[in-house]
Amino acid sequence: MSDDEFGFSFEDEDDFAAATTAVVPSGKRDLDHADSEEATVSSKRLKTGNDLKTAPSPSIVLANRILRERFGLNGFRLEQQGAITRLIEGGSAVVVFPTGGGKSLCYQVPAVAFRYQDEELGYRKPGQSGLTLVISPLIALMKDQVDALLRRGIKAAVLNSSVTRDQYLVTQDDLRNGRLDLIYCAPERLNNEGFTASLKDLPGGIRLLAVDEAHCISEWGHSFRPDYLKIARFAEEAKVERVVCLTATATPKVADDIRDAFSIPQEGLFRTTMYRPNLRLLAEANTKDTDYKAKLFTHLRKYPGPTIVYVTLQKTTETLAVELTAKGFRARPYHAGMKPDIRGKTQDDFLVSSDMIVVATIAFGMGIDKPDIRSIVHFDIPDSIESYSQQIGRAGRDGKPSVCMFYLATKDFYLRNIFTYGDRPSLRSLRLLLEDICSPAHANLKAGDTFTLSLYTQSKETDIKATILGILYAQMELKFKLFRAAGAIYNNYKYSVKDANALSRDASPAASAIKKAPGKKGPKWTQIALEELAKSTRIPRADLVRKLDEWNDRGTIQLEKQGVENTFRLERPLPSTPKEIDAIIKQLDEAMEATEKQNIARTESLLNLITSKRCFSRAIADYFGESSDVSEVCGHCTWCETGKQVILPNEPPQLPDPVKVQKLLNTISVRDDARLLAKIAFGIKSPRITDMKLAQKDVFESMNVCNFQELLRVFTKACGM
Numbered sequence: 124m125s126d127d128e129f130g131f132s133f134e135d136e137d138d139f140a141a142a143t144t145a146v147v148p149s150g151k152r153d154l155d156h157a158d159s160e161e162a163t164v165s166s167k168r169l170k171t172g173n174d175l176k177t178a179p180s181p182s183i184v185l186a187n188r189i190l191r192e193r194f195g196l197n198g199f200r201l202e203q204q205g206a207i208t209r210l211i212e213g214g215s216a217v218v219v220f221p222t223g224g225g226k227s228l229c230y231q232v233p234a235v236a237f238r239y240q241d242e243e244l245g246y247r248k249p250g251q252s253g254l255t256l257v258i259s260p261l262i263a264l265m266k267d268q269v270d271a272l273l274r275r276g277i278k279a280a281v282l283n284s285s286v287t288r289d290q291y292l293v294t295q296d297d298l299r300n301g302r303l304d305l306i307y308c309a310p311e312r313l314n315n316e317g318f319t320a321s322l323k324d325l326p327g328g329i330r331l332l333a334v335d336e337a338h339c340i341s342e343w344g345h346s347f348r349p350d351y352l353k354i355a356r357f358a359e360e361a362k363v364e365r366v367v368c369l370t371a372t373a374t375p376k377v378a379d380d381i382r383d384a385f386s387i388p389q390e391g392l393f394r395t396t397m398y399r400p401n402l403r404l405l406a407e408a409n410t411k412d413t414d415y416k417a418k419l420f421t422h423l424r425k426y427p428g429p430t431i432v433y434v435t436l437q438k439t440t441e442t443l444a445v446e447l448t449a450k451g452f453r454a455r456p457y458h459a460g461m462k463p464d465i466r467g468k469t470q471d472d473f474l475v476s477s478d479m480i481v482v483a484t485i486a487f488g489m490g491i492d493k494p495d496i497r498s499i500v501h502f503d504i505p506d507s508i509e510s511y512s513q514q515i516g517r518a519g520r521d522g523k524p525s526v527c528m529f530y531l532a533t534k535d536f537y538l539r540n541i542f543t544y545g546d547r548p549s550l551r552s553l554r555l556l557l558e559d560i561c562s563p564a565h566a567n568l569k570a571g572d573t574f575t576l577s578l579y580t581q582s583k584e585t586d587i588k589a590t591i592l593g594i595l596y597a598q599m600e601l602k603f604k605l606f607r608a609a610g611a612i613y614n615n616y617k618y619s620v621k622d623a624n625a626l627s628r629d630a631s632p633a634a635s636a637i638k639k640a641p642g643k644k645g646p647k648w649t650q651i652a653l654e655e656l657a658k659s660t661r662i663p664r665a666d667l668v669r670k671l672d673e674w675n676d677r678g679t680i681q682l683e684k685q686g687v688e689n690t691f692r693l694e695r696p697l698p699s700t701p702k703e704i705d706a707i708i709k710q711l712d713e714a715m716e717a718t719e720k721q722n723i724a725r726t727e728s729l730l731n732l733i734t735s736k737r738c739f740s741r742a743i744a745d746y747f748g749e750s751s752d753v754s755e756v757c758g759h760c761t762w763c764e765t766g767k768q769v770i771l772p773n774e775p776p777q778l779p780d781p782v783k784v785q786k787l788l789n790t791i792s793v794r795d796d797a798r799l800l801a802k803i804a805f806g807i808k809s810p811r812i813t814d815m816k817l818a819q820k821d822v823f824e825s826m827n828v829c830n831f832q833e834l835l836r837v838f839t840k841a842c843g844m
């Protein structure tokens with residue numbers, strides 16, 4: 124099972140009645156403010172203690188007491204208290220605080236409060252306190268949070284594929300016996316039937332569901348993740364008492380989507396401004412002839428100190444870091460394709476450095492809480508205003524002056540389009556997908572039956588990127604209610620021994636079975652047929668997997684897993700007539716087209732923001748519906764400082780050159796997919812292009828300064844479509 128293989132998922136939602144549990148029955152307990160006992164618990168949004176004319180409510184008192192006693196902090200920040208007391212009182216909330224604004228406490232304090240209420244006020248019987256389930260996509264950060272909670276004596280655990288068998292068993296036992304206050308997992312876990320079933324049966328139930336990075340639930344958000352839509356369905360089915368959705372960025376529309384998904388009323392929204400008066404927001408446009416690297420070097424010399432330079436492509440992080448180093452800067456690359464230990468070292472070095480420059484893709488930044496980052500440079504255009512604001516928000520957390528520079532160039536848009544147009548599958552791809560799912564082999568399956576597919580193979584065969592396949596599956600699951608994801612398993616395992624002594628010492632039944640397993644042994648790798656081994660030894664497959672994972676974690680072996688197979692449980696028989704199948708293809712294509720348009724519009728909004736005649740800070744505040752937090756002009760952006768508009772040079776796309784079009788048609792014989800040909804001309808890779816080694820041909824990327832839609836038109840005609 125894996126948290127990070129094919130993430131798919133989602134939608135649906137509902138109205139789980141916000142718990143009716145009144146929090147603190149009066150007269151029952153001895154909190155430190157005697158006068159608070161008479162206070163009325165308001166169901167309305169609470170103001171901070173300072174704003175209240177009357178005595179603080181019991182839940183405010185309890186929240187503050189937990190903050191002091193368990194977290195060692197003196198007072199709440201921003202809107203923390205309002206959100207926390209609302210949750211303690213049984214309401215649900217959406218929390219939009221900037222990065223580092225203290226969102227975690229918004230679920231950690233209530234999680235502890237429930238047990239206080241039960242133990243001190245006899246609110247519930249021992250073992251019936253239920254727990255707080257935290258869903259977060261950031262597996263690495265979960266572990267840090269859990270360790271910090273355990274140090275404070277708060278019972279928390281992580282459940283993901285990285286835990287060892289022993290930890291897993293302890294956590295399961297703790298869960299069953301109501302010993303945990305918080306449990307963390309990734310959204311993909313909700314695709315695992317066994318896991319969701321165990322959560323639905325918890326003693327005391329789920330008191331609070333905390334959804335981190337909640338903007339991922341919105342198709343309007345900049346990083347929509349289909350698995351997020353399944354969370355709302357789960358919340359309803361598991362009868363979760365209340366929910367808190369947390370995010371650092373949400374436009375009013377995204378916040379509405381989140382509220383709708385979980386039926387959270389407007390007064391449950393707690394938002395604080397992202398506006399940071401210590402950030403200077405600068406922007407400059409470059410023409411295609413500008414020596415923009417020289418400009419970057421000059422800028423970095425002028426503004427020394429810890430800096431992040433954001434670029435779009437992984438390879439640019441490496442080439443630019445080399446060039447910066449050659450110029451005497453202390454620079455390192457960072458992207459998701461690098462080895463975890465190298466990435467970790469770069470991050471650790473950066474955290475303690477006073478002069479380091481990290482040239483990074485968007486992968487760098489999540490969870491980096493370095494107060495003295497002095498400068499953020501956008502060397503390429505980010506995909507949206509949300510990404511831009513989140514990234515500049517990493518500068519100057521210490522409140523000291525910091526500079527954010529945005530370099531704008533036409534070339535950036537071609538680069539962005541590679542992602543946007545690359546994501547949309549062709550009609551041919553959608554048809555192949557539906558034909559595979561609704562194949563004759565599945566024709567006799569009834570509701571409740573399962574079928575298994577390899578999405579990895581399907582991605583290659585249908586020419587649909589894995590991430591997009593995830594979104595399509597989620598739509599078929601939630602919009603068309605065809606089936607539900609029931610789990611994923613790896614079929615092929617191989618390992619290479621790194622510590623033979625440790626391996627020979629392990630005499631557990633699973634270890635012995637694996638060591639004795641018949642399998643292909645090469646000089647380095649031993650292959651294991653796990654399914655057969657489980658059958659022949661009668662040791663559950665999950666035990667064998669956990670043993671291999673445990674050895675891998677401990678460095679006893681190096682493990683490689685391949686061949687993920689995904690299982691789906693049917694909600695109804697699959698469509699079988701061409702008419703039904705065509706209708707689904709049409710709707711999926713329309714949804715993909717809408718996403719494509721939306722992504723283009725999102726980048727354009729950012730371009731408009733930077734190039735319009737107005738204050739950047741004010742424009743950002745308007746975008747996020749926070750206008751009242753920023754005065755008319757900030758006084759420290761390019762517009763405010765110079766009064767001059769940043770103008771993107773007029774470098775329009777070229778028309779497709781007929782000679783180049785003909786050359787591409789002569790080189791590539793594919794005629795069943797015009798979009799594929801347009802992708803080759805533009806320089807966009809896809810599973811089929813990789814498989815057919817078409818990216819190595821000289822026609823690949825030969826028309827990368829053309830308009831993609833224009834290329835599509837030309838090749839559609841050439842294919843006679």
Ligand SMILES: Nc1ncnc2c1ncn2[C@@H]1O[C@H](COP(=O)(O)OP(=O)(O)OP(=O)(O)O)[C@@H](O)[C@H]1O
Nearest residue numbers: 196198199200221222223224225226227228371490
């Ligand atoms: N009321 C408070 N008083 C003092 N420190 C606080 C308070 N609330 C949070 N913090 C501290 O602020 C830091 C950031 O908090 P946290 O990690 O919860 O932020 P976040 O909003 O979740 O950020 P991110 O968006 O990066 O996940 C932590 O070190 C936390 O202990």
